[in-house]
Amino acid sequence: MRALLVVGGHELRSRLRDGTAPLIALVAPIMLATLFGLALGGDDDPPLKATIGVVDLDGGEFPASVQREALNTDELKGVLTFRQYPDEAAARGAVDGGEAGAALVFPAGFSEGVGAGRGGQVSVMESPESPLAGVVARSMVDRISALVEARTLAVRASLEAGVPADRVQVFVEENGAAGPALSLVGDPVAGGRVDLAVHYGAGMAVMFAFFVVGTTARSLLTERQNGTLDRMRAAPVPLWTALVGKSAVGFGLALVSMCATWLSSVLIFGASWGDPLGVFPLLLAHVFAATAIVMLVASRAKTDAQADGYTLGVAFVFAFLGGSIVPVYNLPEWLRGVSLITPNGWVSAGLSELAGTGAGPSAVLGPIAVVTGIGVVAGALALLGFRKGRFA
Amino acid sequence: MTPALVCEGLVKRYGDKTVVDRVGFHIDEGEAYGLLGPNGAGKTTTISMLVGLLRPDEGSVRVGGIDVDEDPVAAKRLIGYVPQEIALYPELTARENLRYFGRLYGLPRRELTSRIGEVLDLVGLAGRGDDKVDTYSGGMKRRTNIAVALLHRPRLLILDEPTVGVDPQSRVAILDRVEALVGDGMSLLYTSHYMEEVERVCTRVGIIDRGRVVADGTKRELVAELGGTDRVELTLDGDVTAAADKLRVVEGVSEAVVTGSSSIRLLVAGGRHLLPALLAAVGDAGAVTGVEVVEPDLEAAFLHLTGSTLRD
Known part of the structure; x- marks a missing residue:
């Protein structure tokens, strides 16, 4: 545990020092969500x-x-x-x-x-x-x-x-x-009744969760290239310490990013994403799934630039298919079904229930279970890839 | 006394290719052991298995009597590993790098502060410890790389090509420090391309080639295997490949390797007496401009055992 905190603390300081954490976790998603909300959302929508x-x-x-x-x-x-x-x-x-x-x-x-x-x-x-x-x-x-x-x-x-x-x-x-x-x-x-300020706020939060975790994936690859990852693995700590410590920071920053975007949407537009007891677990499940998916992508990358490219691709494709950019009801019929293979699609559906119909937390138990399941499967595949790639 | 390191029957395969093939050797407490081999011989893969970075397909590794596979954390606590590359954070100072890795090795905060000062002093960087690593010269980075591995006072120091890319002055400084550490009782595993470094620092040497340890012993034992064989260095103007071909068939020549655009290295039984025959054999292939006969040494032993030079 102490070693995990050492690795996590080092990773967090690095992210803060190079400025990627505040920029990608806070400034970019809040700014984009606000701009989209101002342009397309609001009471006179x-x-x-x-x-x-x-x-x-x-x-x-x-x-x-x-x-x-x-x-x-x-x-x-x-x-x-x-x-x-x-x-x-x-x-x-x-x-x-x-x-x-x-x-x-x-x-x-x-x-x-x-x-x-x-x-x-x-x-x-x-x-x-x-x-x-x-x-x-x-x-x-x-x-x-x-x-x-x-x-x-x-x-x-x-x-x-x-x-x-x-x-x-x-x-x-x-x-x-x-x-x-x-x-x-x-x-x-129901889909249309979700204020577009909520839709775009949630969409940006969901999409940027991938980007935030992506900075950790990049850092992992950079450390492998520089040899510092092997140096950490050669220390008297379990081999998975570096991987888990860094992933935990990515997870934490992504959760902070999503919650900050949620809060900004409430404060700036007075928009409600629904019952917080339903929204928070849904966001938590999404961050878990996004972390696992990005780590799965990273486990297949050979360089940090490749990890960046893969993360960008996955984040944008999932955001498009899952309704984070374009509302799902605007997609062609056949793509609406595809949206449900992405965590974004389930989060969007869950938030529609919470914000659109005023449903309680029990209404999102299904989406939370599915998104968590996606995370578990991706995480297991990522672990296999990391062992093969000498990350853990 | 428990050996510092014992590895037996180490095997590592990637697909159909066996890169380490039943490698085994031991290092006694306080002993300096050199692992010599050309690029791709399997040195770094072997070291990765010794320090627990890579799981062997077969074989075992015991460090200070602890099986690396059974209790990797306890075994790694005894090892100071210096990787071939500069494994440091360039945007941090040497002191910050040392603090991070020291904490990862579990050193208490108060002890760590004084220990950082000690190792910086040990590698001659006490005055530059608060400068960022990316402002360092290659030699200073190498010394910091070594300092990280010394923080937790390991029983076994593993140095993988520690002088690659450094200037001669820094190389001498590094070798001096390493010799001093061995003198203080630390066990050492040292790999290098530079034969003279291994000859200077190590008391026992293993020669690894194509994934196998082809010889293991003291320098005296390895050289003795050559019997009365001398190393002859020929310098000539002309076709060195054709000359080497001609020299190989001369009776008494056991190896003839082209080492440069105008140089050939030979292993010759009774070198001095055979010189006229060698010069005659070169014949039309080129004009010999220099000859040096060297008494049997580790370089000759390496050539004899592997049929190649270290810098192949």
């Missing part, structure tokens, strides 16, 4: 005020009911605004120009077709600049589709049961299919 254009070529009851029900939905109160456009071209212009985040187009005869059991088709226009509006519009279309299908099925069943065609609409409405009841199943906007 456009995505949290989704405007959806409506082109009602139908003029019937169905489009009006859909809008009415959507505005009365608890999840969308105060968030959603509808704006009417005369035709698709006007709606497309509004979406492209940023006036509306998305638009729904109800074709002529839509209500009549649904009433007669023939179904109908609603199209949606989206803009990549307004992710929330797109999410809401798509979920509305999904819900409308379900209603139309149910209504169509009811009408067809009634007709086959012998209800006359001129009475079928009244019959169906009298028996429980009076109109669209738009309840959004679950919470389709």
Whole structure:
């Protein structure tokens, strides 16, 4: 233990002396998170005020009911605004120009077709600049589709049961299919409801955890090149002392970095990442996984420059795939699944639960377990690599 | 008395290649042992196994009677290891380097402060201890490198090529210190490219070649193996390779090695009497400009045993 403290103390002094610890652990993540938060987050964040254009070529009851029900939905109160456009071209212009985040187009005869059991088709226009509006519009279309299908099925069943065609609409409405009841199943906007100041703060913290540990990995490789690692290993201490002592400093600095970014987000933007009893264990698990992954990378590197390159690559790829840079809901469908092979993806999902829905610590037990598991596997592989590479 | 070091049957393989092949030798308490061998002979790999940096595939190492594999921490406490490279932090002063490694070796803080002063004095750096290592000359860095290994008063000092890259004056200073340490009773394992260093410092020598110890004994014993063989150094203008080929077939010549662009080293039975035959054998291959006949020495023994020179 005493030897671990000696190695750890030496490593920490080195990091402070060369300035990498304060720069990478504190200044860079806090500054980037703040800049992103100022540019894209805050209370007036456009995505949290989704405007959806409506082109009602139908003029019937169905489009009006859909809008009415959507505005009365608890999840969308105060968030959603509808704006009417005369035709698709006007709606497309509004979406492209940023006036509306998305638009729904109800074709002529839509209500009549649904009433007669023939179904109908609603199209949606989206803009990549307004992710929330797109999410809401798509979920509305999904819900409308379900209603139309149910209504169509009811009408067809009634007709086959012998209800006359001129009475079928009244019959169906009298028996429980009076109109669209738009309840959004679950919470389709959970990801989007996390304030982007929180999203980018957490994203930077998660990404920079890799960079912070990366400085320790680099130092380990530098010591091996300089021969000081062998000199430490030749001392009367266990062979793993240098490796564990240095990794512990990387772990500690990364944890400080994440907590400082979290704190800065709270103090600067007044943003909440959720229940601290859930957030802290999640960050702790991520730091553990990031340390293990970076050490795994370092165990395969031959030089300190190579370790730097590998760490940068892993950190950026994981950050992109895991939603630390671009929100996961903005990624293509097939990439959203991939995000869950990264600790970043699980941390992002966990924070969405905590900050987006106000869930308690129990809601992140799953993400914490998975992220810890990723760390255990990476750590075991790293140890094998380090033994082979004469680090431990 | 328990030997300072005993290693037996050490083997280290990397894939199909065996880089250390059943190496074994011992060092008595207070004895200075030299390990001689050309580059790639397996010296550093052997030393890595002796100091516990590398686990041997076969064989055992005991330091002061303690098995390195069974109790590496206790065994390493008895060893002062000086690696071939300058294993120091250049951005720190010598004193800071010594303090860090001293604490890693478990020296109490108060004792460490006085011990740092002692070892700095011992290596002649008492006046420069507070200067950063990257401001030192090569010789000063080498001396600091050695000082680190002396902090905990080891019973066995292992020096791996300790004078590489230093000026002659610093080399002499280092050898003086090493001789003094051995004189004070410290056991020593010394590897070097420089035959004269080993001859000066060590009482017993092991010659390692292609991963095997091919000879082990005192200088007198190794040289005696040569019998009446002399070393002859020839200097000539011309084709040295062709001349060496011609010299090898002369009766009485056991080895002929090209040592430079105009020099050949020979092992010759009855060297002085064979000189006319040697000069005649060179013939058209070149004009001999110098001949030196050297009485049997360690250099000749090395050539005899390995068929090569140390600086091959």
